[in-house]
Amino acid sequence: MRCPFCRGEDSRVVDSREVEEGQAIRRRRSCSACGRRFTTIEELVLSVVKRSGVTEPFSREKVVRGVRRACQGRPVEEDALQQLAHQVEETVRSLGVAELPSHEVGLAILGPLRELDEVAYLRFASVYRSYSSVEDFEKEIADLRAARRGAPSGDDERTSEDNGEQP
Numbered sequence: 338m339r340c341p342f343c344r345g346e347d348s349r350v351v352d353s354r355e356v357e358e359g360q361a362i363r364r365r366r367s368c369s370a371c372g373r374r375f376t377t378i379e380e381l382v383l384s385v386v387k388r389s390g391v392t393e394p395f396s397r398e399k400v401v402r403g404v405r406r407a408c409q410g411r412p413v414e415e416d417a418l419q420q421l422a423h424q425v426e427e428t429v430r431s432l433g434v435a436e437l438p439s440h441e442v443g444l445a446i447l448g449p450l451r452e453l454d455e456v457a458y459l460r461f462a463s464v465y466r467s468y469s470s471v472e473d474f475e476k477e478i479a480d481l482r483a484a485r486r487g488a489p490s491g492d493d494e495r496t497s498e499d500n501g502e503q504p
């Protein structure tokens with residue numbers, strides 16, 4: 338890494354520490370030519386293997402783009418997309434592998450997307466799981482309904498009714 342001040346090629350590490358829970362290392366360097374200091378970050382690259390066999394580095398931005406497409410016309414804020422992508426990154430990084438197939442990334446998207454917006458989830462799942470019939474959608478919707486029934490938010494609503502609270 339060239340010195341950002343003098344473009345010198347030689348530097349020595351004066352300090353290094355782990356950041357982002359050990360996913361990256363931050364190094365403080367001193368340029369051998371001009372003596373000025375700068376910081377570099379060394380990050381573990383998580384590779385995603387596409388169906389075609391091509392490998393590319395995991396990209397949070399790519400997750401955002403894919404989900405944004407599924408969210409078109411839905412009341413989903415940009416912030417929520419960023420948060421979802423962050424969550425997906427944490428999930429796939431926590432797998433502790435250097436390389437993972439792209440469908441694992443899709444899988445990590447489905448859970449949080451379902452929480453975020455059910456319509457966007459159905460759109461995304463239909464592509465990801467390559468639904469081929471109306472029955473596939475019906476089954477997915479049945480699963481959504483079942484999950485909704487089991488959701489703790491339903492219990493909360495019942496509690497507030499019991500207390501006689503008005504919204």
Ligand SMILES: [Zn+2]
Pocket residue numbers: 340341342343344345368369370371372373
């Ligand atoms: Zn320098």
